[in-house]
Amino acid sequence: MYEDGEKGLIVTDERLMMGLNGDEAVAYAIKQVEPDVVAAYPITPQTIIVERFSEYVANGLVKTDFVSVESEHSALSSCIGAEAAGARAFTATAANGLALMWEMTFIASSLRLPIVMAVANRALSGPINIHNDHSDAMGARDSGWIQIWCENSQEVYDACIEAWRIGEHTNVQLPVMINLDGFTLSHTMENVFTLPDDVVKNFVRDRRFIKVKGHLGESELRLDPGTPITMGPFDLQDFYFEHKLQQVEAMRRALEAIPEVDAEYEALSGRGYRLIHPYMVDDAELVIVGLGSTMGTASYVVEKLREKGVKAGLVKIRVFRPFPKDELVKTLRSIPVVGVLDRAISFGAPNGPLCEEVKTAFYEEKDRPLIANFIHGLGGRDTSPSMIEGMFHRLMKIKSRGRVDQLIEYVGVRE
Amino acid sequence: MTEDKPGWREMPEGAISYKCTLDYETGDWGVEYPEIDYERCSKCMLCHFYCPEGAVRVRSDGYTEIDRRYCKGCGICVEECPVKCMKMVRKV
Structure with missing residues (x-):
């Protein structure tokens, strides 16, 4: 029904066009992806993401476990725990919320957990301000997260689908931050072409894991009592440096993986963005x-x-x-x-x-x-x-x- | 610590351990280790439960013994022993 006869593209069918602001575009895309866990704390101008998504959960439209946490530090910590156990986890924040997560952002990337997080960019306090600039995301610049920046709600929607495949790419395995300008995008309604649920589900498919050689032999990089591994142990002068080099390499590989995933998404949606x-x-x-x-x-x-x-x-x-x-x-x-x-x-x-x-x-x-x-x-x-x-x-x-x-x-x- | 350590390309990603904790023998950390006077030991096993390193094992005869490959010499077992049958002795 949504196929373009000539190219096989899912074209810009008006039945798939929705009026969404940036935050709603995030929430709707994540609803279609249906991650196992969403742990988030509302903060302006990201609030609508959390509100909409918790409505989806309350109305039984997704099977996602929604974790109502008491802070952003706990939000990202919950996502880290969920992803370490092999689940898919999503969170969203802005400004001071991201600042409170700061400690955990480094842990997420060093443990190589492909969490996806939307950041409705907002100026950091102080003095306190709720409106847009990029000081929050730039403060997390060196935390080892992939950063995607969006120009409009359409790009936000598309990024929220692509991000899973980028972060979970077996050559990458890094968390992804999707940046959308607070209010300018987060609260401004635009026409957004969406994809059918099944197309999104097929694209993001199941989470892929890399194989690692732990102390009991080969295992997937996730906590499983059947093949136990130790994640996040003390890492001293003789090993920490090497682990950082692995993150450098993962980022280098992401430069190749992102256009690859993007091309696949373009073949599906007609929209590609590259680097x-x-x-x-x-x-x-x-x-x-x-x-x-x-x-x-x-x-x-x-x-x-x-x-x-x-x-x-x-x-x-x-x-x-x-x-x-x-x-x-x-x-x-x-x-x-x-x-x-x-x-x-x-x-x-x-x-x-x-x-x-x-x-x-x-x-x-x-x-x-x-x-x-x-x-x-x-x-x-x-x-x-x-x-x-x-x-x-x-x-x-x-x-x-x-x-x-x-x-x-x-x-x-x-x- | 003269073992050859792998380069970053060979190491497992995600900073997971490629060795078991049993491979890290910590018995050379301390200057003292506990000794048990089996004449007075009541086999209560509190030293086994209190040992933070799991270095106090329970033998098949019900008595406990110190695994000196892992004992760090913290002395908690000696402190907790209810019949005071344990004491810290200097390593020689």
Whole structure:
């Protein structure tokens, strides 16, 4: 019924189109995936995810065990326990909730548990603020989680399905964080094309385990009394370093696994995203690089500027961890000027977190663009099309001068 | 600790142990170990239950004995023995 005769794609059938805000898109996708355990604590702007999902549980629409925990630390701890026992586990949080999970985020990744977590990105306290910026996810940057960033509710829905296959990929086995901008996405209703339940179920299939050689011989990496293993034992000077190298390798392999899973998802849904999404960059002279919903606004500005003859373009980073260095270098190598948008500050650092990575990616390259850094939108401040147009004008000036005078420009702040 | 340890590519992922705890002999940690005076022992087995390392075994005759491959010399068994038939002695 949903098949496209020619391509075999599940096309954009209007019967599968739903009006969903970002949080609802998460909850609906996770309902279709139906993980064994969801342990979550509500926090603005992620609350709707937890509310909707607990409704699904209360109405008997999913068999998932919903664990009502007393904190985010316990939420992620419950997910770690569930995944260690071989279950599938999902959680969701934002800002201070993610900060409270911080300790456990490192444990989830080092034990190689492919938990999926949605983060409705919100500014960290203090002073307390409930609106969007990226300080929460950037604070968890080095925790060993794969990070996917979404531009709209459609991408959120798709990421919440793909994430399981990425994290559980036998070459990867890492937790996945799906980032959606608080309020801008989490509370804004959009048309979302969904997939039928059975198609989602077939795609995510059952969780795959890797084989490990424990003290009693080969076993799957999960707790099973039949083939016991010890997870999370004391790991001293003589072994800890080696275990970190295994996580480095898993991230490297994720760079290959993500496009592979994505291609399979695209064949099914007609929607693929890969690691980065370049838009109008082929002949571009001025390119903006960034994360999340701002890139939707930026693509509107790029189109407006193109109408005026400005050779503008953009690159949306969909996967921030692992960082898609090679794709980015290949795409931006011949661009004269690049402006990197950061929606977070690393206090005392020469650049914002995304810009530092872009610059590092280019340090060993002979051909590289001039790279400017715009920090914007902190604490939910709106980044309007005119602000982004202003950034492109700054890039024009930088191009004509041939150098970047100011390491960071703060856009939209009162002087 | 002169054993050859594997490189990170050979080690099991997920930081799980590839050796059993029985392979880690901790008996050389302490400077003292407990001795049992079997003349006075009442076979109550409290030393067996209290030992945090499981290094006090129960023999088939009902008496307990110290497995010195694993005893760390903490002295809890001596402290808990109700008939005071155990004492810590210096290793020589």
